[in-house]
Amino acid sequence: MFSLPLKTRYALLSLVVSILLVAIKFYAWLLTRSQAVLTDALESIINVVASGFALYSIYLASLPRDENHPYGHGKIEYLSVGFEGGLILMAGVYIFYTALQALLHPHAIARPDWGVVLLAFTALVNLGVxxxxxxxGRTHHSPTLVGDGQHLYLDAVSTLVSCAALGLVVFTDNVVYDSAAALLLGVFIVVNGYRMVRRSVSGLMDEADExxxxxxxxxxxxxxxxAWIxxxxxxxVRYGADLHIDCHVTMPYYFSLEQTHxxxxxxxxxxxxxxxxxVEMFVHADPCTFAACSHCHMPDCPVRQHAFAEEITWTLxxxxxNERHQLPLDN
Incomplete structure (x- = not known):
């Protein structure tokens, strides 16, 4: 394990932890027969599937460029986030439906105290991991690790809500709290699943990173x-952790190729x-025109036609x- 790349180790840790915690949650459901606990356990199954896909996507993203992928394989990380978000979204819809049924037809809960203990343990582990x-993920600029970590945070919040529901059942002896918590979790999971899908689509569609x-x-x-007129x-454009940047820079037209380079x-x-x-950067050099003289303060310019007036500050x-600042493109 310790010979693996660092990002792969983190992804593998997430997968192992997810498998162990989903087993604990289903055991807690077998003890309690709580709808909220079942909801939490079902949502955790998504953790296992998503963590497995995240591990594979990180492996693919680490592969070098090849003839078929000249920009590398980093985009797979956004696909991983979208896949995880889609699974969460579908699970949330199903959970909402089953919780609504349980609210209409409540049933007794057994041993809620044990359920609280087991779920609290899984919540703490999920928060830490x-x-x-x-x-x-933020250190290594990996959308996959960030998305996987946020999913575990989401799972921990779901678990804490389930714990609170079981606690209310213990103190009030009213099982409606259990079904209501499951219903609330369904809505919460659907919203967060949508946000992950939205973030994935933004990355795949090369949405501008302001x-x-x-x-x-x-x-x-x-x-x-x-000389940078x-x-x-x-x-x-971001490809996983890598950046591709290109721009046009206007330079004096009399510069030699060596000077421009x-x-x-x-x-x-x-x-x-x-x-x-x-960072992979491509700069396209444009020759200046006389219309740019009033904005250019190139010293000792041999072809200047107009006196320098003011420098245009570069802003976002x-x-x-795709235009020269306040200058017609055809001048």
């Missing part, structure tokens, strides 16, 4: 050089230093647009 996975784009823009603006059409290399180095994950709003 969930926190560990989320922290590891925070990452803002970091790139801020870095370019802070270290801006006179304009930046536009900046795009950031040196400036492009400088920009790539600057952006790579900003992120702790692998203007850098992502």
């Amino acid at each position: 969930g926190f560990l996975l989320i922290r590891a 925070a990452t784009v803002q970091n790139v823009v801020a870095e370019l603006q802070e270290h801006r050089e006179p 304009d930046v536009h059409n900046l795009r950031v 040196a400036q492009v290399h400088r920009i790539e180095q600057l952006v790579n230093q900003e992120f702790a994950v692998p 709003d203007n850098v992502v647009k």
